[in-house]
Each structure stands twice: as C-alpha cells, then as structure tokens.
Amino acid sequence: MDIVRLTAVSKTYGTGPGAVTALDEVSLELAEGSFTAVMGASGSGKSTLLQCAAGLERPTSGAVSLAGKDLARLRESALTRLRRETIGFVFQSYNLLPALTAEQNVGLPLRLAGRRPDARAVRAALEAVGLGDRARHRPAELSGGQQQRVAIARALVAAPRVLFADEPTGALDSTASRTVLRNLRTLVADRGQTIVMVTHDPLAAAYTDRMAFPADGRLTGTLEHPDAMTVATRLSTIETREAAAC
Template sequence: MYRVSQEAVAGAPEALRLVSVTRVYGRGGADETAVRALDGVSLSLPSGSFTAVMGPSGSGKSTLLQCAAGLDRPTSGLVAVAGAELAGSSEAELTRLRRQRIGFVFQQFNLLPTLTVLQNVVLPLKLAGRKVNRARAVNVLTRLGLGERLRHLPAQLSGGQQQRVAIARALVTEPEVIFADEPTGALDTRSAREVLGLLAQAVRAYGRTVVMVTHDPVAASYADQVVFLADGRLAGTLREPTAEAVAERMTRLGAWDAAEEADALAASGAGV
C-alpha cells in the first residue's frame, strides 16, 4: 500500500489550514438549543497527503468537511485552501474557488444519468468556463481503467465504475484538495478496495491532497494519517494507521462496542 514519506510531507506546502474553527447551529434561545458541531478545531495538512477523518456519530466529521470545502461557513475561525482564505468570500467567489481548487467525491457518485462517462468528467470544466482538454480527460479515465467506457451512461456501469468516474471528474480540474465523503459506503468490498487504491494513486501519481471522511477503519488504513474527532473537537491523530489500531482508537472514543470492533478486525483480515 502506498504511503507518503514523512520527510516528503514535512517539506510540502500547506494544502489545507483550519484555525480555531467553530460551527454553531441554532441560536440557543428559549425555543431552540444551540448545537456546537465544531468547537475550536485547528488543523494543518500538507500538499500531497492522504488524511482520513473519523469519530463517533455526531462528532463533527461531516461539518468539518463542509466547512473545509467551502460548502458551509464556520461561525468563527479561519479556513484556507492552498493559501486562499475562505472567510469573507461571497457565494460567487466561493463557487469559483471550489471549481478551481477543490474536487469532490461523494458516497452516491452524483453523476448525471443522461450524460456519458466522458461528458460527466468534463462537465466541471464547462461549468467553470475553462477550456475542455478532452485528451487529458480521456487520459485520466484510461488510467482509471475506463478507457473503453467513455460513451457509456452511468446506468450501464457498476457502482465501483461509477465511483471511478467520480474520481476522474474530481481529478480533471487539477484541484489542490480532493474531499471524499464516505466514498466507499455504497460499494462492495472489492470495489471499495479499488476505489481506495485510486484515491491513494491520486496522491502518488497526481500530487493531490485527499481528505476523506469515513466510518470504516479499513478504509482509514489506506491514509497516511487519521484525524479523530469527538464532540466537535480534535481527539488525536494516528500516523501510518492500521485497521486494528484505528478500530482500537475508535473503541476508546466510545464509537463502537466490542462486536463492532471484532467485525472491523475481521474485515481487515479479509484484506479490504
């Protein structure tokens, strides 16, 4: 399994920075209780790294991803992607920054059913008003094993193939950071393993930074490091993770019971 050397990461520029980021939902009045989804989170991720974000249900994983990707605005704190601060940006500016510097891979693929594989992949370039480099898009799809599927519709592909298209779509804009939200949640074991390998390849072959939210310790073991959240706060970091070490840490955070940990370790033994 590919991992980025700590020496290389140490000298890499910063891809993502969060400083004292807080996100509060609700006003806390008499009829409403304020929920502090993120509570002063500070994080710095270097370019060319693969980070998994984990934590118990309600720990703030999805909120962290949404704030870091500019999909949600923090209540306070600073978020910067490749040196560009998101605070104070208008919606139009945020949209432009996301299209230029950020790629997304979601659990449900989010492919347009009436567009072919190639059309889905080049769509972000068209939306951003950028020149469509068809040869590059074909090259990316070919490297992801989809060179013979360019004219297929999403319904003609397996779940794993559709997720490959989503990864190609994220790569073709040459983003600084790719955010992946439970990217293997809808896949079988074999397809999940292939997709995780492709995300690692995005780091190795394309020099991208990947931030992946997951509940799966086996998926997290593909990352260079795992960042743990609990109650909206950072609860530790695990470098060069194994599925066993991740499962044990999640158990200590109270995320799982013993039966769930045993299932996770069994999946690890199956070689996912």
C-alpha cells in the first residue's frame, strides 16, 4: 500500500516574471513500511517535496494523498488533525528544551496537544532509539547524536504512520550520523515504520530502501536498494547535466 502519493505535483512561489517553480509535475509513490531518501543539490526542490508530501505546503497543482486521504479535499482543521495523528517530524535542529529531561522532552508534544503522556509509551520511544537509560538526562548531558535520537523518540511517541525527517544528520559528525541512521533503519525493519528523509549524505543510501533524485524541481529518477558508490555516481551525473544546461 502506498501511504504517500504525489501525482503531477507542482509548487510555484510568487507570480509573474519573478515566480519561482520549486516543483514541476513531480510524481512519486511511497510504500508503507519503507525507508526513502530524497537527495539533491540546494534548490533542487527536495525540501519542498517533503513539505508538500507532509501537508505543510499545499501544491499549486497536482494531488497529494496521505494515508489514503486527498489533502486538497481537507479543510485546514482536518489537515491539521491528520498531520497530528498520522505523521511525525524530525529536523536538523533538535529543538529540545534545555530545562527538561529526555523523557519530558519526548512527552511534551502530547502535553501541548492536551493529552497526558503515557510513561510507558515515552519510555518505549526512548528505548526504540537506544536511549532507555538516558530518560532522566537533560540535553546538556547528552551528545549531539543522542539529542537527535531524543528528537526522533519525540516524533515517535504518538505512533505516527509516517516519519518525515529533514536533514536529520546534517549537524552531526560521521559517527553520530551512522548511529542515527542505524536507529532509523531499525525502526523500519522492526516496527514497519515508514520514513521519508531529505539528506545530502550519499552514505545514508546504505540504510535506505530507495533514493529519489530531484533536480531543478523535477524528479530525475529513483534508485532501488542503493549503495553509497552508486548514489555518488548518480549525483555526479545529475550535477554534470545541470552544469551543461547552464
């Protein structure tokens, strides 16, 4: 089952001669329980693709469906509810509150939604990212990679069907990046979690099921069961084509 589907999605910012087309008729299907990475140069449209897929941006044209629902047919209140109940977000910046412990940070979105955090669910989310023994630690007592894993646990605590991650390893060193990527891979393998990740790191390819390559707002292709060398070669080819077109 495709849990996320984009059909001929275009997104234009502005009007007239100064209009910028961030996405140009992009179609992409993402299966439930898969780990997909979106990789491209700055300005390729990868972050806009993620935002449209997650319902954070409404496309100028085309259709986006999430968990079988056509987002264009939803009012803003229904779209907000769908995002809250169906998806989780992880960003490059961890956005943890320094005065709160790891378990308090994980439970915070539930409190903000007016729900009492379930201690067992919070602990299970931390254990899922290998931080069950760091529940009482504050962010200053955790490494950058551990803080990012707390941010992932925070996104998981509400049991989202899809986890969207925008450059989740961008601020980490290579060792911490590998740990975070291994955690994401384990979530897919052990829990059937669906993950869609924007990244610039070819080494991330080894942890994913599929890579998608946008360039200049268009999807140039996908790669199944990628490896770092193949991804690096594909990116080099795309960059050469872009340079030749300029």
